[in-house]
Each structure stands twice: as C-alpha cells, then as structure tokens.
Amino acid sequence: MKTYLSILILLISNLCFSQKFLDPPKLDIEDLKLTSYTKNPSEAAEVLYRSYHYYITDGELHLDVISRVKIYKKDDAKKFLEEEISTYNGKNNTNEKITSLKVNTYNLENGKIATTSVDKNSKYQSKETKNTTVTKFAFENVKDGSVLEYKYSVLSPWIYVIPRVMIEDEVPIRYCEYVFDTPKYYGYNINYKGDLKPVNQDVSERVLYGVDCRTYRFAYKDLAPYRNEKYVNNIDNYRTSVRAELNSTDFPITGSGSIYDGGIKGGFKSYGVSWGDIRKQLYDDENFGDELKRTNLVKELLPQEIKSIKDPKERATAILKFVQTQYSWNREYAAFTDKGIKNLINTKVGNSAEINLLLILLMRSADINAEPVLLSTVGRGLLTSYSPSIAMLNYVLAFTDIGGKPTLYDATSKMTLPNIIRPAALNYYGYVMTKTDAKQINVLCPGKSTTYLTVDAKLNQDGTVTGNFSDRDTQLYAMMNNERYDQDKAAYQKESYKERYTFPFTNIKTELLDNNDFQTSFDFDSDSFVDGIGGKMVFNPLLFLYNKSHEFDQTEERRSPIELYTGYDKIKKVTVTLPDGYIFENVPKSKKFRTEDSAIQYVYKVTQEGNKLTVETTTTVEDPVYPKEYYPAFKQIFDNITKMEGQVVTAVKK
Incomplete structure (x- = not known):
C-alpha cells in the first residue's frame, strides 16, 4: 500500500509541475507585492527564474541567459545589484561576442508595474586580461521589493568545453533550468556534480534548428540556499553544477579539420577521454x-x-x-x-x-x-x-x-x-x-605550519601593563604572510595588527628571519587589560591573546568539507610578572582535551614561579582538510577553548 501511495504522490507532483523548458513566465505583480521570503523572512533575495540555454548551430556555440531576482533587503543583496559577463578573446579572430543585453528593474508604483531600463552609459567594458573582456552593469532604481531582470546572448566559436553552470546559489531559488542542444555528430560528456536531483529532465534526440540533435534538459524547483561557509576554499566545488565537454565527433562531411569552424573532417574522432590522452x-x-x-x-x-x-x-x-x-x-x-x-x-x-x-x-x-x-x-x-x-x-x-x-x-x-x-x-x-x-x-601541504604568539609583560602597581609581543610563523603560514607583506607593507601591518589591537603599541617590526620564519613584533603599554575590584587587580592571564569567540560558529548543517590549506600548531605563551609585594590568587588550573582520534587537540598549561605566571596554550589541528562530519567536533573543541581562555586571575598585595 505504501509503495502505491508513493507512486501516486510522485505522479501528482509531476503533474503539478507545469513549468515548460525555455518558457519564462510573465512577471507576476504578486511577486512585486511580496515584502519577505515566506519560508525565511531573513532572506535578502530570491531567484524567481533562471535559465541557461546552450545550443550549437553551424559550428558555433550560442548561450541565452535569463535571470529574474526578487530583492527583499537591498543592503544585504549587493551581490545581485551588479553583474558581469566574461567573454574570451582568442587568436585569429576567435572572440566571443555579446550579441544582446537587456537589463531592467521592476518596481510596484501605484499598484502597477514600473520598468526602469539600464541606461547605456551604465554599461561598460573592462578588459581584465589580454584574453578576457568583462562587461559589467549595475541595476538602477533598486529598492526593497524590486525585481531585477537581465537577458543576454553570447556567440562563441569555442565548443570544446561548455562553461560550467552553477545550479545552487546563496539565496533560495524558485526555478532554475539548464538546457544544452547539440547536433548528433558532436558527442559530449555531461558532467553532473552535486546532490540535487532535477524535478524534471529530458535527455533525448529530436530535430532542432533543422538538424538531428541531442538535448539535455534539467529543471529544478524550490531550492534551499547553499550559503558560503567559512573554511572553504571554493564553495562552487560543492554546489550542484552541470558542465558539458566534447569527447568525440562523427561527421559525414569533409572540411578543414578544425573543431571550431563547423568543417570537421568526416569520420569518427575522439578527444581527450582519459588523462593519458590529455598527456599526449x-x-x-x-x-x-x-x-x-x-x-x-x-x-x-x-x-x-x-x-x-x-x-x-x-x-x-x-x-x-x-x-x-x-x-x-x-x-x-x-x-x-x-x-x-x-x-x-x-x-x-x-x-x-x-x-x-x-x-x-x-x-x-x-x-x-x-x-x-x-x-x-x-x-x-x-x-x-x-x-x-x-x-x-x-x-x-x-x-x-x-x-x-x-x-x-x-x-x-x-x-x-x-x-x-x-x-x-x-x-x-x-x-x-x-x-x-x-x-x-x-x-596538499605536507606537515604542519606553526604560529608562535609570545608576550612578555609586566604588571605595574597602577594597573598598567607594559611588555613586548612577537608573532612568528613557519612553513606555509610564513610564506603566505611574507608574500602579503611584500605586496603592501603598510596594508599588512594595518590589517593584521593596527586594526586588530586597539591598545597603544610602538616599534612595530616585520621581517623574514634567516630560517625563513616570518615575524612581527612590537612593544606595548596599556591600561585596558586590568580591572580594579576592591583593591585587587583582575585580568586575563593571556591578556590580549585570549579567544573571545571563534569562527566554527555555523548554526546551519555543514555542507562542505573543512579546508585549512595546512595542518597547524598555534602556540600562545604569555608571561606576566607582578610588581614587588604582590601575589597571585585564583590561578586557573592546567587542562587538556582532544578528539578521540587526536585529530584536534588543545592544551592549557599554567606554571608559576614566584611573582611570574606563565600560561601556554597549544591548539593542534593535524590535517589540512577534514570531511564535513568533523564540523561538530571543531565546534565543540573551540567552544571549550573559548571557555578555557576566558578565565581570569587576581593579583593582590601580600
């Protein structure tokens, strides 16, 4: 009975899905009336309709794109307010060309749809590299509640690889479709990546554009957002995508032999179907x-x-x-x-x-x-x-x-x-x-990189703290930071230290050491680290190095791996010397914890010698990449780190 019921539900859902391929619906005034996304009012935007149509005629690739996006919160939807189209500039007059472009903003005014078209002066081209031209445009008269729509077409001689289309986005999508029509004498691999299943698909042979064609059509409906996640190098590696790549041709005609001019020599020819073929x-x-x-x-x-x-x-x-x-x-x-x-x-x-x-x-x-x-x-x-x-x-x-x-x-x-x-x-x-x-x-990066954060500080009787600080990196971290510094020295020091630490410091020095470690150091003198309570001085023994929060704070289910470039050790060592006549009270205890497989470890070590207190913490992450299933472990470990590093110590007179 359950099986029959499931089949019935599937049939009903297919019947209810009436959207046809390459048939964009008219703009609905009801969409302009919407003030928020029904399922989640916090969403900044929603893709109402998006269509990618690739087709080949006379040896050339055509692309028609339509995008219609509802803006709920303009200030949080900046990604959709400006768009760009990249086209490739090849040799011997083999350039891609934008053959049409229409850009409109729709608003509801006095109960009617008002259209604002982008002025030609708002469109401009920017040649990013010698091989790529980027056409950029910005929508005009955008408000909360606007619907933004663009339509464009591109003509390309490059049919070997059809550009990859990303199906998912960081906002919800009401409807998205991918269509690729190719004459039968071109054979393509359709590389489908991701977990999404189309609600409607058509892979078949039919007569299109006056020739026998193969068509690949996939439609998606009511997609949840796939947001950017921290510690992911390229989120598009994990979103659902479709890409077609030529694997063979089988022409009955004789021509020049070029796969780009529609005159390919007759007979069967295979293209790069293995890495060995690509090597050749x-x-x-x-x-x-x-x-x-x-x-x-x-x-x-x-x-x-x-x-x-x-x-x-x-x-x-x-x-x-x-x-x-x-x-x-x-x-x-x-x-x-x-x-x-x-x-x-x-x-x-x-x-x-x-x-x-x-x-x-x-x-x-x-x-x-x-x-x-x-x-x-x-x-x-x-x-x-x-x-x-x-x-x-x-x-x-x-x-x-x-x-x-x-x-x-x-x-x-x-x-x-x-x-x-x-x-x-x-x-x-x-x-x-x-x-x-x-x-x-x-x-992948072998081994681990290490960051040493070291503070040698002196607590004064007036509650000020003076000392020096050094930040030293090894291996990949040293290379990455050294390269950033080499590109713009002032910007590096500003972003890494002057904007991060708001207390006064002097004598900042950044350098590449003889052993290829990379180090920044400075002296500081601050009255912001210590609170005076009832004649006692209370402060965090890690001073300005303790973690108030962490970045493994994702509340939604993790969808992507955790990518860190390199495994690492992060070692903080802070030594605080009290003034004469003072002693420590309420000194935190040493503690350590780790995951069962020791992939993530943390040590909080406290040592005291007379009027000197040293707190040394070591955070160890063994590998550069972890599967998404590790995310709860990261969150739990770093929650505990934040709690441990929030402890305070008291200094009192003897």
Whole structure:
C-alpha cells in the first residue's frame, strides 16, 4: 500500500509541475507585492527564474541567459545589484561576442508595474586580461521589493568545453533550468556534480534548428540556499553544477579539420577521454611539449657553483632559489606558455607555465630528473579522475622523486620552498605528466605550519601593563604572510595588527628571519587589560591573546568539507610578572582535551614561579582538510577553548 501511495504522490507532483523548458513566465505583480521570503523572512533575495540555454548551430556555440531576482533587503543583496559577463578573446579572430543585453528593474508604483531600463552609459567594458573582456552593469532604481531582470546572448566559436553552470546559489531559488542542444555528430560528456536531483529532465534526440540533435534538459524547483561557509576554499566545488565537454565527433562531411569552424573532417574522432590522452595533447602542443624540448636555451644559464652541488636535493633547492631570484611571475595562471621560455629568459617575466617549465629544464640540465605536474588552481575548481579535462588545467609545478621522497617545487613566488607551494595550487590533486605516463598525485601541504604568539609583560602597581609581543610563523603560514607583506607593507601591518589591537603599541617590526620564519613584533603599554575590584587587580592571564569567540560558529548543517590549506600548531605563551609585594590568587588550573582520534587537540598549561605566571596554550589541528562530519567536533573543541581562555586571575598585595 505504501509503495502505491508513493507512486501516486510522485505522479501528482509531476503533474503539478507545469513549468515548460525555455518558457519564462510573465512577471507576476504578486511577486512585486511580496515584502519577505515566506519560508525565511531573513532572506535578502530570491531567484524567481533562471535559465541557461546552450545550443550549437553551424559550428558555433550560442548561450541565452535569463535571470529574474526578487530583492527583499537591498543592503544585504549587493551581490545581485551588479553583474558581469566574461567573454574570451582568442587568436585569429576567435572572440566571443555579446550579441544582446537587456537589463531592467521592476518596481510596484501605484499598484502597477514600473520598468526602469539600464541606461547605456551604465554599461561598460573592462578588459581584465589580454584574453578576457568583462562587461559589467549595475541595476538602477533598486529598492526593497524590486525585481531585477537581465537577458543576454553570447556567440562563441569555442565548443570544446561548455562553461560550467552553477545550479545552487546563496539565496533560495524558485526555478532554475539548464538546457544544452547539440547536433548528433558532436558527442559530449555531461558532467553532473552535486546532490540535487532535477524535478524534471529530458535527455533525448529530436530535430532542432533543422538538424538531428541531442538535448539535455534539467529543471529544478524550490531550492534551499547553499550559503558560503567559512573554511572553504571554493564553495562552487560543492554546489550542484552541470558542465558539458566534447569527447568525440562523427561527421559525414569533409572540411578543414578544425573543431571550431563547423568543417570537421568526416569520420569518427575522439578527444581527450582519459588523462593519458590529455598527456599526449600536452606533449604534442607547441606551447608545452615543444617548450620542454628547448634544452639548448638553458645550457649556460646555471652558475657552475649550483651545478657542482653534490647533494641532488640541495642542488634542486638551489635551482629553485636561482629561478626565484632571476625571474618574476606576471600573475597569470596558465598550463601553456604564452610568449615562450625564450622570451622569459630575455625579459625575466612570464606566466606560471613559463616560470615552472624553465625550472624543470634547469633541473634537467643539472642531472635532476624533474617532471611537470599539471593541475587546476583553487579558483578554477577541482579536477576529477573520472572527467579528464584539458580546459580545467591552468597551473604547472615541478616534481622530483629523489631517494624515494616526492617533492613539489613552485618558482612563481619568491617565498616558496620545496613542498611549500603557492596556496592557489593546493587543490587536492594534480597529474605528473611524463612523456609516457599520466599519474595522479596528491597536491596538499605536507606537515604542519606553526604560529608562535609570545608576550612578555609586566604588571605595574597602577594597573598598567607594559611588555613586548612577537608573532612568528613557519612553513606555509610564513610564506603566505611574507608574500602579503611584500605586496603592501603598510596594508599588512594595518590589517593584521593596527586594526586588530586597539591598545597603544610602538616599534612595530616585520621581517623574514634567516630560517625563513616570518615575524612581527612590537612593544606595548596599556591600561585596558586590568580591572580594579576592591583593591585587587583582575585580568586575563593571556591578556590580549585570549579567544573571545571563534569562527566554527555555523548554526546551519555543514555542507562542505573543512579546508585549512595546512595542518597547524598555534602556540600562545604569555608571561606576566607582578610588581614587588604582590601575589597571585585564583590561578586557573592546567587542562587538556582532544578528539578521540587526536585529530584536534588543545592544551592549557599554567606554571608559576614566584611573582611570574606563565600560561601556554597549544591548539593542534593535524590535517589540512577534514570531511564535513568533523564540523561538530571543531565546534565543540573551540567552544571549550573559548571557555578555557576566558578565565581570569587576581593579583593582590601580600
């Protein structure tokens, strides 16, 4: 009986869902009357309708997009008030083009729908890089209660990879659809990622645009928001998405042989269906494989003192430092060279592929077996073993295996070390691409980074506290902070210390130490740490280092992994010396706690020697990544840390 009832409910729900594909409903005045989202009045906005329609005709890719968003709270919905469209600028007149763009704001005025169209002067183009043009526009006359709508079309010659479409958003979605229509002679992988199931789907063959086509259509209804979460490097890795990628063609005609001009040679042709196939494409490409053959360019580059280093690990590290010293990254991520390694050698500036391919060539010239690792940066998204994609690759690293110890090198930053690479490249996996093999490897930060926060303070009889403070980082943390400091010294000190600590301090000094640790120190003199109560001085023995709160405070169910870039130890050590004639009372007791598997640990250690009290805390997180199921453990541990570090101590006269 239950089975029949379930089937009946499913049939009824399908009958009730009447939205047709590519049939946007008319704007309903009732939507303009809404003042809040029914299910959750705190929502700032709601997507009423969103449609992505990709289709291929005459060897070109068309995209039609429609978006309609209800604004409930303008000040909290800034993401939707300005939009941008990125188009790719290729070589030989292969540019993507926006063929139409309409932008409207709808408001309810005197019981009727009033339309405000965006003036042409409000639209502008900003060329972000040499290969990308971004068209930006802002909605006009937006109020609480407005409905914002844009429609645009893009024409593209690039049909190899159809851009990924994100289905979920940080606000609720009433209806969203994805449609991709392609002639049958193009074969595509439809890469579907995420937990959502469409309420309506149609994967079939039919005649469209005058030819036999395959159509892929997915519709979604009443989606809950998938909000940004703290400690997630790229939330789009976990939201539901759809992406199509060409895997084969089977044309009955003869043409130029280009997959971009609609004149593909007849017969069946397969494209990158395995990582081995992609390896071959890389080595056949003049901007990758041919560049790795240019050994003559680097014969005389390395100083003899580097070539003569006996230990191969030390030699590899010296070559890394040589490239870091001599060449600079132009801040462009790439899997292929642009102007080539020869140009890099001459100009001293190049993209990430040029920098690290040169590093590989130099290592090989010094009898070190180095190979390229290809990966996708954090911003580009995760690579997957089951869905090989050359279009997802946008970064190169150097890889060695000396004495059975695999090591990664990245010369794009002046601060990297062996296995300490740019955080943008720490994206779970990459592929070592040799001339004969493609092998997946982990690309995560090994070991742990340590932060030492140290305070040596003196409590004065008038309740003021004087002392000095140092903040020292090691490993990946040292590299990350050093790079931030190197880019803008004043901004780094302001954001990290002057805005964080409101008490007076002087002699601030930031420096890279000889052992590659990174440190900031200052002196302080403050009257804000101690409360006088009944002739006693009460204060937190951690002074300004205690945790008043923490960031594992998510109340909604965790949906994404916890990503930290690196495991870490955070060690706080505060020593407070009392003035003569004073003693401590109510000294907190030492304590420690941990998870059952010791993945997260905390120690609160108190020692007293005469009129000196030292509190040392150690927070240990063993790994750079944890599954979402660990979130309650993080929350519980850090709740307890906050409670422990909120304890106070009393200083009284003898």
